[in-house]
Amino acid sequence: MATMLLSPRPSQLDRDAFIVSYGEIYEHSPWIAAQSWDTGLGEAQDTPAGLAERLRQQVDAASPEAQLALIRAHPDLAGKAAVAGELTDDSRSEQAGAGLDQCTPAEFARFEKLNQAYRERFDFPFVIAVRGLDRHAILEAFETRLNHTPEQERRTAIEQIHRIALLRLEQRADRKS
Numbered sequence: 001m002a003t004m005l006l007s008p009r010p011s012q013l014d015r016d017a018f019i020v021s022y023g024e025i026y027e028h029s030p031w032i033a034a035q036s037w038d039t040g041l042g043e044a045q046d047t048p049a050g051l052a053e054r055l056r057q058q059v060d061a062a063s064p065e066a067q068l069a070l071i072r073a074h075p076d077l078a079g080k081a082a083v084a085g086e087l088t089d090d091s092r093s094e095q096a097g098a099g100l101d102q103c104t105p106a107e108f109a110r111f112e113k114l115n116q117a118y119r120e121r122f123d124f125p126f127v128i129a130v131r132g133l134d135r136h137a138i139l140e141a142f143e144t145r146l147n148h149t150p151e152q153e154r155r156t157a158i159e160q161i162h163r164i165a166l167l168r169l170e171q172r173a174d175r176k177s
């Protein structure tokens with residue numbers, strides 16, 4: 001099987017074009033792409049896994065405050081932004097793929113209650129890579145993760161954000177191949 005390449009190839013872009021092309025891989029956080037470009041990009045970053053690793057390094061090296069801002073840049077699942085049509089294209093597609101746009105009124109109310117409880121406990125939104133999950137699995141994960149310590153949940157949220165980034169890059173490579 002041939003290696004999937006991103007298009008446009010990150011290593012062939014100037015800084016501005018790279019940020020335009022890959023700045024939204026991490027939700028509302030183009031600083032991650034900017035810092036990644038500044039470290040230098042080679043052919044190894046032309047694959048989804050290679051670029052995901054370079055982007056991940058910037059997040060993992062960021063201050064706790066910057067990581068918290070990244071987590072807070074994510075929307076609530078099946079939340080008010082989704083209902084109002086205010087999600088990024090990637091988030092809307094991901095949430096729809098998990099059936100979150102088809103919640104019953106009872107499920108929507110449950111999401112709202114869990115979103116509120118989660119934000120009260122952790123002071124940031126619940127983040128999970130929803131691709132491959134349905135709303136029932138997401139609700140179950142929500143309830144389980146409410147029992148985490150704040151530090152466990154901050155680390156879990158960052159890991160989920162990294163997974164979302166890799167999945168977004170893989171999807172972009174799939175569309176181009």
